Amino acid sequence: MASPKIHPEFKRIFSDMVTARRMLHAWPELGFEEVKTSSYVAEELRALPGISVHRGLAKTGVVGIYRGRTASPTIAFRADMDGLPVNERPSHFRDASWVSKNPGVSHACGHDGHIVMLLFFAKVLVHLYPPSTFDGTLVFVFQPAEEGGGGAEKMLADNLLSVGDIKDIDAFYGIHLMSGVPLGKLAIKSGPIMAGIDTFDIHVQGVGGHGAMPHQTVDSILVATALVQQLHHIVSRNTDPMEAAVLTVGKINAGTAVNVIADSAEINGTIRHFNAAVQSVLHDRIKTLCAGVAKAYDCTIEAKVDPEYPPTINHEKETEIVVRSVKKVLGEDGILRMQKGVMGSEDFSYFLNVRPGAFMFVGAAVSDKDINKYPHHSPIFEFHEDALLIGASIWLQLFEDIFIQPSVRSGLTAMGTGSRL
Ligand SMILES: [Zn+2]
Ligand SMILES: [Zn+2]
Numbered sequence: 001m002a003s004p005k006i007h008p009e010f011k012r013i014f015s016d017m018v019t020a021r022r023m024l025h026a027w028p029e030l031g032f033e034e035v036k037t038s039s040y041v042a043e044e045l046r047a048l049p050g051i052s053v054h055r056g057l058a059k060t061g062v063v064g065i066y067r068g069r070t071a072s073p074t075i076a077f078r079a080d081m082d083g084l085p086v087n088e089r090p091s092h093f094r095d096a097s098w099v100s101k102n103p104g105v106s107h108a109c110g111h112d113g114h115i116v117m118l119l120f121f122a123k124v125l126v127h128l129y130p131p132s133t134f135d136g137t138l139v140f141v142f143q144p145a146e147e148g149g150g151g152a153e154k155m156l157a158d159n160l161l162s163v164g165d166i167k168d169i170d171a172f173y174g175i176h177l178m179s180g181v182p183l184g185k186l187a188i189k190s191g192p193i194m195a196g197i198d199t200f201d202i203h204v205q206g207v208g209g210h211g212a213m214p215h216q217t218v219d220s221i222l223v224a225t226a227l228v229q230q231l232h233h234i235v236s237r238n239t240d241p242m243e244a245a246v247l248t249v250g251k252i253n254a255g256t257a258v259n260v261i262a263d264s265a266e267i268n269g270t271i272r273h274f275n276a277a278v279q280s281v282l283h284d285r286i287k288t289l290c291a292g293v294a295k296a297y298d299c300t301i302e303a304k305v306d307p308e309y310p311p312t313i314n315h316e317k318e319t320e321i322v323v324r325s326v327k328k329v330l331g332e333d334g335i336l337r338m339q340k341g342v343m344g345s346e347d348f349s350y351f352l353n354v355r356p357g358a359f360m361f362v363g364a365a366v367s368d369k370d371i372n373k374y375p376h377h378s379p380i381f382e383f384h385e386d387a388l389l390i391g392a393s394i395w396l397q398l399f400e401d402i403f404i405q406p407s408v409r410s411g412l413t414a415m416g417t418g419s420r421l
Contacts, residue, residue: 038055052164078141
């Protein structure tokens with residue numbers, strides 16, 4: 001791997017970045033409960049000259065506005081802040097000082113790293129590029145509740161596009177660290193990069209009774225298992241085989257004792273898709289199969305299918321802006337052009353549904369061997385802390401390429417050159 005081009009300022013403050021990351025890692029907070037985390041972010045931003053800070057969007061969201069000589073263009077860089085309800089397992093990566101101190105909650109997706117990359121980029125930015133040196137407005141978006149709460153949608157509902165004195169946001173950019181992508185690489189694609197997600201909740205109402213007298217009952221466990229078999233036919237038999245789709249039943253709850261026929265059963269699951277046509281087939285078939293199985297077994301089945309996050313669709317122009325900038329940081333071979341999107345989901349999709357932008361995966365594997373050994377959302381998730389330098393450097397390069405005119409840059413040669421890691 002060619003060495004990434006890391007600005008010397010980031011190298012100088014790297015130990016502070018690691019300290020901050022580990023402090024945040026020890027304080028993981030769930031979506032909309034990022035009280036301590038958002039206070040820390042807001043205080044750090046307030047300490048920086050020229051950044052105005054706005055709090056309370058989507059409850060715990062924090063926005064920083066950094067205006068240059070002009071209002072336009074107005075560009076948003078986003079970091080999500082929430083942890084997950086995952087019980088962290090002790091690991092040789094973490095000593096006792098920075099294991100999660102919030103039982104049952106951990107930063108198992110790397111959002112602690114996202115906060116640090118954006119915040120420390122801000123600290124370096126205000127010193128390298130005071131407002132008199134660039135045209136435009138940078139909006140720092142520290143978003144709550146990506147992991148299921150739809151914090152992005154709620155920030156938009158709370159007027160993110162006109163927060164403070166801004167008139168609009170022209171484009172959004174987002175970074176996600178990826179433990180399954182090699183350090184020093186960036187994975188990206190134009191078009192659909194992450195799937196849409198919906199959830200379904202099914203209630204089977206049978207007739208309970210004695211385990212020895214099934215003829216007097218409608219066994220809801222039998223109905224539920226028959227229904228699960230049917231649901232798994234939807235992707236194999238009803239959706240276009242050239243289109244990606246997933247249906248997973250993640251939970252079934254029924255029954256109280258070995259000799260009691262269960263009165264009711266609950267089935268919960270998730271579906272993933274990249275377009276509205278596939279989404280509609282999945283929704284319709286779930287409901288049709290529930291109605292058919294209810295008829296077949298002479299019981300009632302209620303099915304609720306709730307849209308969660310839409311697919312994340314990168315815009316072509318902004319994707320190429322990212323690629324052009326990241327090549328300067330990671331080299332020509334640092335770009336992994338993804339052939340397909342991934343089936344995971346992101347509420348960054350809400351930003352890309354209303355404005356152009358691009359979402360990117362920054363490689364953060366702890367080692368090139370066993371690349372999938374520390375997966376996101378697992379109790380042993382881990383990322384390489386050198387990725388913090390890379391992510392912050394990508395933010396800086398993107399800023400320079402979007403906001404700094406060549407004439408201005410030539411006057412800043414002592415500051416903007418960078419060096420090799
Ligand atoms: Zn996640
Ligand atoms: Zn995440």
